[in-house]
Amino acid sequence: MTIKNSIRPVFPFTAIVGQEEMKLALILNMIDPKIGGVMIMGDRGTGKSTTIRAIADLLPQILVIEDDPFNSHPTDVELMSDDVQNAIKKAKVLNTIFINVPMVDLPLGATEDRVCGTIDIEKALNDGIKAFEPGLLAKANRGILYVDEVNLLDDHLVDILLDSAASGWNTVEREGISVRHPARFVLVGSGNPEEGELRPQLLDRFGMHAEIKTVKDPLLRVKIVEQRSQFDQNPHDCLLEYQDKQNLLKSMIRKAQDLLPEVAIDFALRMKISEICGLLDIDGLRGDIVVNRAAKAFAAYEGRKNVEVNDIKSVITLCLSHRLRKDPLDDIDSGFKVNNIVEQVFQ
Known part of the structure; x- marks a missing residue:
């Protein structure tokens, strides 16, 4: 078995039945990330996580500087790390590669250091080097940052995420040393209202909000169960079946981004x-x-x-x-x- 074949397949976005509001909100945020992300609230087991993970599969690949931890853009200064900007000023030749749009999951137990990144003070003082260990915000630059059960996440972390999503930058300051890097991502949160609501001032910072209800129609429920069973038994056949629809939607999103x-x-x-x-x-x-x-x-x-x-x-x-x-x-x-x-x- 090759590594490529062993990568866990993602349920195709176009195979998802119903939940049109959620799908539209996600598609529009992929077309214009400046809309400000999506908050998806709904019952357990309504396919929130499945849909969010499936959208990343539809996005065209992005051009990045090779081996750059921030997925820096080769020409757009707003999407470049300071190191890349300095290298360009010095006329250094930088290699570029195409990568899939990053999809980063933020675990509920994540610490602030894990989210924002950390500065190695010892190295900075001894060697005079700003040694920065990038966090999840760096990985998510130019991609999607997904927080499941965002209503259970520490309010302090939610504030950090929303500030970075709004400004497009993450700044880490420690012991008089400051590091800044681009953090342009689509913030997608999901949650179950039974487990608590988000504070209104935090909720307002999400561009869009989709309410997901459990499907009541027996015929639709049977269709959803059958599709999921088919995918679990033979994911590659299911992916082949929806390949044309996936390619069509990919093409529509790419054209919309250009238009x-x-x-x-x-x-x-x-x-x-x-x-x-x-x-x-x-x-x-x-x-x-x-x-x-x-x-x-x-x-x-x-x-x-x-x-x-x-x-x-x-x-x-x-x-x-x-x-x-x-x-x-x-x-x-x-x-x-x-x-x-x-x-x-x-x-």
Whole structure:
């Protein structure tokens, strides 16, 4: 058996039945990582982890500097480590290779040093070298950072993750020594609401929020169980069966990424988005920004250069439902509230 054959196969994204909201939120974040990541809340055993791991398989490979621990981009300064920038300034020749988009799992018990990286003080003092041991944020640069059960993660670590995801940089400071490196990643969190909610101010920092419910339709449940059984028995046949669909979706994501800079959204539609956010009494302007970005990404995904009303309607609930002020006595679903206001504004 070769090493290639022994690598654990990933369930194909296009074979996943239902959960359209979650799939759309993930695809849009892959098209435009600046949307700000996805928080997926739902019942146990609804395929959250399976879907998140499957999306990484769909992404086009990225060009990186060989042997660089930060997956540095060869030309984009915002995605380069300081060492690579210095080497380029000195006109050194750097080899490049294509790699799969990194998919990093952050374990619940991870320490701050493991997440951010550490500085070897002894080496720095004795040899005068900034000896930096990269952490998970370095590995995740230009990729996906996945936190399962994010609502159980220490709040201090969640703050660090969200700050890095928002700024695109990670800074480690110790004993007067400071190291900074790029940390541009799509932050994907999942959790079960029964185990506790995220604080509203943390929830607001996730670009999109998808609520996952257990499938009730018996026919769909049987289909899901059959598919999973087939994959477990013979994963390679299952991958072959969905190869064409996977390639088509890969191609659509790549085209959308290329088209995105050309997509425009009319001033009138931007006004409508802000009117909706105002009527929903949403704090801050993060909601307005995310809806604009997500609508553009959706239009690019559909292969268009202009955002239409339906693009906004398709993404707005995912972008705003988790930003509403929660009333414990309110029995109306937040998604229903958003849709209600959207219909009023776009009448």
